[in-house]
Amino acid sequence: MGAIDRFVARVGDWLAVVSGTLLVAMMTLTVVNIILRQVWQAFAGTVEIVGWSAALVAGFALIYSQNKKAHIAIDILTSRINRRVRAVIVGVMLLADTVLFGVAVSRIFNLSLDLRGRGGLPARLSETMQIPYWYVVTILAILIGLFAIKLLVDSLMSFQKAARKGGGSE
Numbered sequence: 001m002g003a004i005d006r007f008v009a010r011v012g013d014w015l016a017v018v019s020g021t022l023l024v025a026m027m028t029l030t031v032v033n034i035i036l037r038q039v040w041q042a043f044a045g046t047v048e049i050v051g052w053s054a055a056l057v058a059g060f061a062l063i064y065s066q067n068k069k070a071h072i073a074i075d076i077l078t079s080r081i082n083r084r085v086r087a088v089i090v091g092v093m094l095l096a097d098t099v100l101f102g103v104a105v106s107r108i109f110n111l112s113l114d115l116r117g118r119g120g121l122p123a124r125l126s127e128t129m130q131i132p133y134w135y136v137v138t139i140l141a142i143l144i145g146l147f148a149i150k151l152l153v154d155s156l157m158s159f160q161k162a163a164r165k166g167g168g169s170e
Helices: 002-039 046-067 083-116 134-163
Strands: none
Touching: 002 046, 002 134, 046 134, 083 134
């Protein structure tokens, strides 16, 4: 299980670099667009590109933030519970999260198929730039799917931690 977790951590680190790079590009585009609006003419479609980029920045950063536990955790109720019981509770919650994000992946992927143009229908195009954007939705579905896998690995590791000897409370 440790090897899988290390691999997922490396993937998460790589995806965080992609997320940061995309964030810098998104900010640069916004600043350049503001400057151009003052001196000449703004880029058409900047709002669309920045919106898609924002969704992808969040998607690319999901695994990294889970690896670093960079989320809000309220453990008032579980802080005084036995370590094993706490690990089981965390495992169950992560398993529930896995199911929730698995359902989200399914729904988002179906949305991307609809946007791509299922059954002979034409692909939906963005309003300003008139380009298909289903690929952004598909990438987001893949990233959330990878996040669901990370949650499953964390859940299994939590159950493994609960199964170890030496319970007691912390």
